[in-house]
Structures are given as C-alpha cells and as structure tokens.
Amino acid sequence: MTARNRELFGLIPASLLVTAGFAAVFIQRSNALSNISLTYGAIFLGLCLAGHVVIRATLPYADPYMFPLVALLSSFGIVMIYRIDTTDARQQAQWFVLGLILFAATIITFRDYRKLERYRYTIAVVSLVLLMLPRLPGLGDQVNGAYLAVHIPGVFEFQPTEFAKIGFVIFLASYLRDTREVLVQGARRVLGVTIPPLKHFGPVLVIWGLAMLILFALHDVGSSLMFYGALLAILYVATSRLSFVVVGVLAFALGAWYIGAHVPHIDARVQEWLHPLSPKLYSGTVPGVSSYQQANALFAQAAGGMFGQGFGQATLTIPGTSHQLLPAPSTDMIYAVITDELGLFGAAAVLIAYLMLIARGFKTAVLARDSFSTLLAVGLSSVLALQVFVIVGGVTRVIPLTGVTLPFISYGGSSIIANLVLVALLLLVSDRARRPA
Amino acid sequence: MNAPIGRVFGFIIVLFALLIVWTSRWTVFDAKALRDNPLNARTVIDEEKIDRGKILADDGTVLAKSVPGPDHTFTRTYPTGSLFSQTVGYSIATTGQDAGLELSDGDYLRGVNTGISAILGQLGGGTQVGDNVYTTLDPKAQRLALSLLDGRDGSVVALDPQTGAVKVMVSLPSYNDNTPNANCGAPGCKENDATQAFDVPGSTFKIVTTTAALNSGKFTPDSVLNGNSPLTVSGVPLDNDSDTSWGPQTLTVALTNSINTIFAQVAQQVGRPTLTEYMKRFGFYSKPPIDLPPNELVASEPWTPTTPSHPYPPGSPNEDIGRIGIGQGGLLVTPLQMAMVAATVADGGKLMAPHLTDHVVNPDGQTIETIKPVLYSQVMKPAIAQEISQMMRKVVEEGTGQPASLGGLSVAGKTGTASIGATGSDLTEPWFIGFAPAANPTIAVAVTIDQTHGGYGGTLAAPIASAVMKLLLSEHG
Numbered sequence: 001m002t003a004r005n006r007e008l009f010g011l012i013p014a015s016l017l018v019t020a021g022f023a024a025v026f027i028q029r030s031n032a033l034s035n036i037s038l039t040y041g042a043i044f045l046g047l048c049l050a051g052h053v054v055i056r057a058t059l060p061y062a063d064p065y066m067f068p069l070v071a072l073l074s075s076f077g078i079v080m081i082y083r084i085d086t087t088d089a090r091q092q093a094q095w096f097v098l099g100l101i102l103f104a105a106t107i108i109t110f111r112d113y114r115k116l117e118r119y120r121y122t123i124a125v126v127s128l129v130l131l132m133l134p135r136l137p138g139l140g141d142q143v144n145g146a147y148l149a150v151h152i153p154g155v156f157e158f159q160p161t162e163f164a165k166i167g168f169v170i171f172l173a174s175y176l177r178d179t180r181e182v183l184v185q186g187a188r189r190v191l192g193v194t195i196p197p198l199k200h201f202g203p204v205l206v207i208w209g210l211a212m213l214i215l216f217a218l219h220d221v222g223s224s225l226m227f228y229g230a231l232l233a234i235l236y237v238a239t240s241r242l243s244f245v246v247v248g249v250l251a252f253a254l255g256a257w258y259i260g261a262h263v264p265h266i267d268a269r270v271q272e273w274l275h276p277l278s279p280k281l282y283s284g285t286v287p288g289v290s291s292y293q294q295a296n297a298l299f300a301q302a303a304g305g306m307f308g309q310g311f312g313q314a315t316l317t318i319p320g321t322s323h324q325l326l327p328a329p330s331t332d333m334i335y336a337v338i339t340d341e342l343g344l345f346g347a348a349a350v351l352i353a354y355l356m357l358i359a360r361g362f363k364t365a366v367l368a369r370d371s372f373s374t375l376l377a378v379g380l381s382s383v384l385a386l387q388v389f390v391i392v393g394g395v396t397r398v399i400p401l402t403g404v405t406l407p408f409i410s411y412g413g414s415s416i417i418a419n420l421v422l423v424a425l426l427l428l429v430s431d432r433a434r435r436p437a
Numbered sequence: 438m439n440a441p442i443g444r445v446f447g448f449i450i451v452l453f454a455l456l457i458v459w460t461s462r463w464t465v466f467d468a469k470a471l472r473d474n475p476l477n478a479r480t481v482i483d484e485e486k487i488d489r490g491k492i493l494a495d496d497g498t499v500l501a502k503s504v505p506g507p508d509h510t511f512t513r514t515y516p517t518g519s520l521f522s523q524t525v526g527y528s529i530a531t532t533g534q535d536a537g538l539e540l541s542d543g544d545y546l547r548g549v550n551t552g553i554s555a556i557l558g559q560l561g562g563g564t565q566v567g568d569n570v571y572t573t574l575d576p577k578a579q580r581l582a583l584s585l586l587d588g589r590d591g592s593v594v595a596l597d598p599q600t601g602a603v604k605v606m607v608s609l610p611s612y613n614d615n616t617p618n619a620n621c622g623a624p625g626c627k628e629n630d631a632t633q634a635f636d637v638p639g640s641t642f643k644i645v646t647t648t649a650a651l652n653s654g655k656f657t658p659d660s661v662l663n664g665n666s667p668l669t670v671s672g673v674p675l676d677n678d679s680d681t682s683w684g685p686q687t688l689t690v691a692l693t694n695s696i697n698t699i700f701a702q703v704a705q706q707v708g709r710p711t712l713t714e715y716m717k718r719f720g721f722y723s724k725p726p727i728d729l730p731p732n733e734l735v736a737s738e739p740w741t742p743t744t745p746s747h748p749y750p751p752g753s754p755n756e757d758i759g760r761i762g763i764g765q766g767g768l769l770v771t772p773l774q775m776a777m778v779a780a781t782v783a784d785g786g787k788l789m790a791p792h793l794t795d796h797v798v799n800p801d802g803q804t805i806e807t808i809k810p811v812l813y814s815q816v817m818k819p820a821i822a823q824e825i826s827q828m829m830r831k832v833v834e835e836g837t838g839q840p841a842s843l844g845g846l847s848v849a850g851k852t853g854t855a856s857i858g859a860t861g862s863d864l865t866e867p868w869f870i871g872f873a874p875a876a877n878p879t880i881a882v883a884v885t886i887d888q889t890h891g892g893y894g895g896t897l898a899a900p901i902a903s904a905v906m907k908l909l910l911s912e913h914g
Contacts, residue, residue, distance in 0.1 A: 237441045282476050295476060301463035302471035303479050315482050319508035325478060344464040348457050355453050362446040366439050374438055378445065385449045389456065396459035 003064040004056045010068025014075045015045040021079030024311045054104040059431035069357040077409035084330045095413035099420035106424035113428045120174040127167030130160035161223040162418035169379035172234045177371040180238035207231045212255045219265045222390040222402030233382035273400035297395045300336040308343030330411035332403045335395045358385045367433035377429045485510040485530035489546045490567035494576045500525045515614045522614035523629035524606045540730045542570045545797045566800045573602035573795045582607040585901040591886035592631040592772035598780035598881040600810040601789030606631045635769035639855030640695045641868045642764030649707045649715035652817040658689045668698040670759035692828045693836035697763045704762020713752040718816040726790040737770035776883035779870040783878035786822035788813040841899035847875035852894035863891040869898035873906045880909045
C-alpha cells in the first residue's frame with residue numbers, strides 16, 4: 001500500500017471518533033441521538049479528505065501517519081470543546097478550517113522549504129517582534145499576570161508565541177547547520193569541558209537572553225522553557241556535545257532562579273506549585289497567589305480515577321451557578337477535563353498519540369538527507385513535545401503551571417493554526433527525506 | 438547526527454513517562470486523599486448529584502425523599518415535617534450536614550451497597566440512585582404520641598420487645614427537618630431527647646433494682662423489708678412519697694406502691710458490683726445499640742454531684758447506691774434506655790437491640806437487606822422476668838400505675854416521679870414504663886415529661902403510654 005493510501009485509511013479512526021464523540025455529547029445532553037453528530041462527523045471527514053488531497057497532490061512521499069494523528073487529536077479536541085462549550089466548538093471548527101487552509105498554503109508555498117534558510121535573520125527578527133507585541137501598550141493583554149496575547153478589541157486576538165516558536169526553530173536550525181562544525185572544531189577543552197569560540201556561540205547566547213527576556217518581560221515560564229528546550233535539542237543534535245546542554249541547562253536554571261525571585265508573578269506560580277492544597281493559598285488570602293486552579297486540576301484528575309467518570313460527566317461549574325470549578329476548562333485545563341472524564345487510561349492514550357506524532361517527527365529527522373532538514377525536524381518535533389510537556393506537566397504538577405495550550409486539542413485559533421503550519425513543515429521535510437533518490 | 442536524535446527522543450519519552458506517572462499519582466494513588474480534601478468542592482457536588490433513596494414508615498408513608506434541582510442535582514424534602522425530624526434527621530449535600538437515619542443509613546440511601554447493575558449504569562454516566570429504606574416507625578402512633586405530649590417537653594418511645602423494632606420515637610422540643618438550620622425556638626430542639634436526654638429515671642429504675650435482687654437469688658417477690666420513712670441513706674434521710682411509713686412489706690407490695698425506703702435497702706443489700714452488672718446487662722454505661730449516629734446517642738449512667746459533673750466509673754465506691762436503686766443519686770438515663778428495660782421484662786429477660794431500619798429495597802424493587810432481630814443480652818432468667826412481669830401488672834391493677842390500664846387488656850408497668858429540682862423544690866419528672874398485653878407482650882413503652890410542678894408519673898405519663906399502646910395493639914393485633 002502506498003504511503004498516501006495508508007494516510008487515507010488512517011483518517012477513518014479520526015472520523016469515527018468525532019462522530020462517536022458528538023453522538024455521546026448529544027445523548028448526554030438531551031437523551032436523544034441527533035443525526036447532527038453524523039453531519040459533524042461527515043463535515044470533519046470532508047475537511048480531512050481535503051487536507052489529504054493536498055498532501056497527495058504535492059507531497060506523495062511524506063510520512064503517512066502524521067496527518068491522521070493530527071486529525072485524530074484535532075477531532076478529539078473539537079469534541080472535548082463541544083462538550084465544554086458549544087459556541088467555542090463552532091469557533092474552533094472555523095479555526096480548524098482556516099488552519100487547514102494555511103496548512104495547504106504552507107505546503108504549496110514552501111515546496112522547497114530550504115529557501116527559508118535565506119530569510120533566517122528576517123524570520124528571527126519578525127519572531128522577536130511578534131513575541132514582544134503583547135508588551136506594547138494598547139495591544140498587550142495581561143492574563144493572570146503574564147503577557148500572552150495580542151488583543152485588538154473587536155478585531156482579533158492571537159497568541160504570538162505560538163507562531164514565534166516556529167520562526168525561532170527555523171532560525172536555529174539554519175544557523176546551527178552553518179556553525180555546528182565551527183562550534184565543535186574551534187572549541188577548546190578546559191578541565192574536560194568543551195568551550196566553543198565565543199563569536200560563534202554568540203547567537204546561542206542571544207537565544208538564552210531571549211528566553212530570559214520572555215521570562216522577565218512576558219512572565220511566561222511555559223514559552224521560555226519551550227523555546228529554550230528546543231534550542232538545546234537542536235544544539236545537541238548539531239554538535240553531539242552533551243557539555244553544551246549541561247552548560248545551557250545550568251545557565252537557564254541560574255537565570256530562571258534569579259528572575260523568579262524578582263518577578264512576583266513567577267514566584268507566586270512556584271508557591272502555588274509547591275503548596276497547591278494549602279488552605280491559605282487556595283482561598284487567595286495571600287495577595288497575588290491563588291492555588292485554586294492548580295488544586296482543582298488535581299481534584300478533577302482524582303475525580304476521574306482509573307477509567308474516568310464518563311464522557312460529559314465532569315463537573316465544571318458549581319451546580320445552579322456559572323461559577324467555574326475548573327477555570328479555563330477548554331484551554332489550559334483541558335487535560336484535567338480529559339482525565340476527569342476518561343480517566344488515567346484516556347489521558348495516557350492522548351499522551352501516547354502525541355508521542356507517536358513526535359516519534360514520526362524524529363523519524364523524519366533521522367531520514368533527512370541534509371543537516372538543515374534534520375535540525376528543522378528535530379526542532380519542530382521538540383518544540384511540539386515540550387509544549388505538551390509544559391502544559392500537561394503544569395496540570396499534573398510535575399512543573400509549575402503556566403498557560404500554554406495543549407496542541408491541536410485546546411481551544412484557541414492561534415494554537416491550532418500555528419501547530420497545523422508546524423506539521424505542514426514536518427511533512428515537507430518528510431516528503432524530501434523519503435523521496436526515492 | 439542519528440545517535441543524538443535518538444537520545445533527544447529518549448529524553449522526551451522519559452518526560453512523557455513522568456506525565457503518565459504523575460497523572461496516575463492523582464487519579465489512582467493520591468485520589469482518595471484528594472477526594473476527601475476539605476477544599477475539594479467536587480465531593481460535595483457529587484453528593485448533590487446522587488438521587489438518594491426514600492425513607493419510609495412501616496406503612497409506606499414517605500418520610501424523606503429527593504427532589505430534582507438544577508444541573509442534575511437533588512435536594513431532600515421531608516413531607517412529614519417535624520413529626521419524625523429527630524429520628525429521620527436530614528441530609529444537606531451542599532454543606533455536608535447529615536443527621537439521624539439520613540446519616541446512619543447513608544450508605545443504603547446513597548446506593549453504595551447497590552448491586553453490579555447500578556455500578557455498570559454509573560460507568561455509563563447515569564445518575565447514582567440510592568436504595569429505599571423502610572423503617573419500623575408507625576406514623577399514626579407517632580402522631581398520637583406527639584399530640585398527647587401536648588407541647589410539653591418530653592419523650593415517648595415504643596418498641597416491639599420481641600424484635601427491638603422501634604414503633605414510636607417522639608421527643609419535644611422538636612424542629613422541622615426541612616429547615617434544620619433555622620432557629621427552632623428552644624435550646625436543644627435538634628437533639629433527639631429519646632436517645633440524648635439526661636433524664637432522672639426515678640422509680641422506673643426500681644425494675645432494674647428488682648431484677649438484680651431477684652435474679653441474683655438474694656430476694657424473692659415475697660421477701661419482707663421495713664418500709665418506714667424516713668430512712669437514712671448515705672448519711673442523708675430518704676423519704677417515701679408523702680412521707681408514708683409502710684412498716685414491713687413484701688417486695689411486690691413495695692413495687693406496687695413504689696416504696697423508696699425498701700428499694701434503697703434492696704439496692705444496698707444487693708451491693709454495688711451486682712447492681713452495676715445488671716445495669717450493664719440492660720445496656721446502661723454504653724450508648725444504646727440502635728442504628729442512629731453515635732453522636733446522637735448518650736449512655737445512661739450515674740453522674741457525680743461535682744462541678745463539672747462527670748460519669749462515675751462503673752461500680753465506683755463513691756456512688757450513693759441506695760439512691761441509685763430508686764433512680765436518683767445522680768443517675769441520668771435516656772427514655773430509650775428505660776423502654777429497653779420494659780422490653781427486656783416483656784421478652785422473658787431477653788434484651789433485643791432496638792432498631793429503626795426494617796428493610797432496604799433497591800431501585801428495581803428488590804429487597805436487598807432485611808434487618809434481623811439481634812439479641813443484645815440475656816439479662817435475667819425467663820422465670821424471673823415472669824415474676825417481675827406479675828409484679829408490674831399489680832402496679833397497674835392496684836398501685837400507682839392504674840391510669841395506664843386498658844379496658845379488658847392487661848398492662849404491666851411502673852411509674853416514676855423523679856425529683857429533679859433543688860432540695861425542697863416541687864419540680865418532678867413524671868415517668869411510665871410498661872408493656873402490653875401482659876401475658877404475651879408485643880409493645881413496650883417509655884414515656885416521660887421533662888418537668889412538671891408536682892406532677893406524678895401515674896397521672897401524667899401513664900395515660901399517654903396507655904393510649905399509644907392501645908393504638909399500636911389495635912393496628913398490629
């Protein structure tokens with residue numbers, strides 16, 4: 001069977017899932033099975049087929065599993081959001097359509113994605129500007145103490161970090177392809193530690209500074225971790241030097257510790273992380289600190305148990321009121337809702353689906369025939385993996401909770417569009433890598 | 438570059454493994470602690486979403502039921518209002534307040550004990566439906582008892598002596614269990630005085646003293662003692678009612694006329710260890726073995742005259758054993774305990790553990806549990822119970838308990854008129870305990886009115902007992 005036919009068959013489970021999911025929501029809502037669920041399933045299948053046709057026409061050799069996995073995660077996301085808020089789900093469906101259009105546009109525009117290398121500094125600067133937009137007066141919007149979104153009332157709202165992450169990965173992959181030889185060969189060893197020449201290491205330091213800036217100016221621990229983690233992954237693959245990673249981690253930890261101690265918002269998040277069940281922090285009697293969300297994320301998971309309460313059964317608001325028991329259920333907290341309703345098994349299944357997608361990304365990196373392609377695939381896969389880790393790790397209290405979206409699943413236009421573009425780039429790399437010589 | 442790619446991917450697998458481990462920590466390993474955390478509002482909301490079962494009387498009258506509220510929640514209503522409030526109790530999911538049978542039968546009512554089909558239904562996302570609890574309570578007799586108390590503070594308890602089934606459990610002051618948090622106008626109105634009061638039993642306790650005297654073999658109903666008044670007991674003179682000096686009398690006559698000085702001597706001669714042993718057999722010194730929450734039960738036992746007062750250790754040498762023998766001397770009891778005393782004599786010396794729950798029916802209509810009678814203790818030999826029963830019949834036929842007689846039906850009983858005020862005050866607590874029909878008892882009662890000015894058990898409590906027993910006997914044959 002050809003790769004494309006495999007992809008086509010792979011879309012069937014996703015379509016079944018979205019149909020079954022909507023059916024479950026309808027049954028739960030009104031005790032009646034409406035054929036709207038079939039309609040939604042059909043529409044979704046149609047959209048995925050359109051995406052598939054674009055890939056079939058342009059990227060015949062691309063990895064056959066990535067797109068079905070993305071379709072699966074997205075359809076699961078739309079069903080989850082629909083169960084939480086029907087209006088949001090309709091919007092999310094529109095964002096998904098727009099995302100697919102940009103997905104197709106990316107594939108068609110960047111058939112030869114290696115020309116991206118030529119614009120690497122432009123891409124880096126644009127990404128940097130995007131990143132700092134939320135800090136601009138009149139544009140920025142402080143949400144829970146962090147500057148995460150650009151907000152023009154009545155026009156649009158978007159989260160620039162979602163797009164900037166792709167830009168930075170392109171820049172880093174391109175830059176390190178050029179300098180990786182010099183970084184290693186020009187390095188001296190001092191006390192067994194490889195120290196690269198400073199002038200080539202400069203841009204790496206810039207990225208470190210950028211991560212610190214994100215922390216300091218945007219108060220966004222999640223994005224900072226994501227960007228920096230992707231940098232280290234690309235750097236490590238480019239140079240094979242673990243010492244770079246170790247030094248990088250130490251530098252990040254040191255900077256994060258210093259900034260954390262001086263930015264009250266970050267310190268508050270750490271306090272909430274360490275003591276989510278403290279009655280004082282929970283009730284918000286300490287100014288600027290509230291562990292309500294973190295604690296309720298844990299309570300929601302506990303309510304789910306091994307197998308979950310059942311689809312549509314999670315308690316999201318206090319009965320008879322609209323007071324949210326779990327703040328941001330369709331965005332930051334969607335993993336907690338998934339665990340509540342589908343249990344440990346459902347949540348683990350979602351994580352494994354991500355891991356399979358990420359595995360395909362790394363497989364692409366291995367198959368790629370040039371360094372830029374390899375580093376790009378590593379960077380894109382890593383940034384995706386780290387985004388999942390940052391938000392799920394926050395919800396499960398592995399690390400402090402910060403607001404990034406769960407890729408493809410969380411409600412949010414920027415997230416779904418940016419991540420579809422990310423997958424489009426991976427598919428482009430994959431098509432070139434798997435093309436018969 | 439392939440080896441580092443593998444390592445990066447390996448590291449990501451480790452990160453994801455951490456996520457799964459932490460998820461299982463909250464969903465499985467720490468789940469119980471998180472669910473029980475007082476900050477967790479979900480626990481309360483989940484309670485609200487349970488369609489608790491009904492609580493019903495023995496004739497099917499609904500005493501408590503769930504009505505649907507917003508967002509698939511339920512609230513409880515109590516159609517009989519304050520009639521059964523102290524016994525049925527209340528359950529408010531939003532505040533986690535539970536009392537009475539709502540609390541002690543909570544597992545049935547919430548459906549925790551329901552079978553596999555209900556659990557499967559719940560996995561499918563349905564509402565958790567509880568089981569219906571049928572009680573032994575008789576609404577007609579309960580209503581009659583309440584009306585006969587006529588607004589006076591006091592209690593009426595009626596038991597089936599052969600099974601321990603509680604037919605009536607009334608106490609005033611009361612409250613409406615639809616609004617348990619409203620001010621009910623009197624201190625202690627939410628307490629179930631039938632099981633939580635500290636009442637002075639007075640002469641009704643002479644049944645316990647008599648049991649110890651006869652069953653220990655130290656006395657017979659015909660033993661003769663000097664009934665003159667006053668008698669110095671523990672250094673303080675003890676009077677008979679109206680200070681009557683009865684001269685030498687048998688125990689039967691002494692019980693019929695409730696001669697204090699004779700029973701004080703009996704108690705002293707029986708001795709502290711033996712009397713304490715019989716009290717324990719009757720259930721004194723421990724909370725009554727009934728299916729109500731432990732915090733709604735108190736033990737019946739003697740209390741010290743000190744401030745603050747505390748229970749004497751059982752058999753303490755400081756007890757005024759002579760006065761305890763006539764139901765004074767710091768002895769404080771619950772009406773339920775005194776009903777258990779009457780029921781024991783009625784059932785040939787066997788004390789059956791009292792119970793309010795009769796059977797439990799699941800939502801499909803199947804009876805999943807029937808409460809069987811449980812023997813609490815064999816207090817005395819059946820022959821001794823027979824003798825005491827005869828003596829108690831005389832109380833009603835010829836003595837202080839005559840107002841309790843039911844035309845044509847023999848009643849056995851014992852009156853009590855406890856002095857409860859300071860020395861010289863006329864405050865009394867009238868009592869009557871007894872059972873009917875005397876030959877083959879099916880009902881045992883205890884009636885008390887908390888406080889009267891000089892009122893007697895025979896005139897105030899006995900008629901209530903008589904009317905309640907008459908109704909119950911007419912209903913149940």
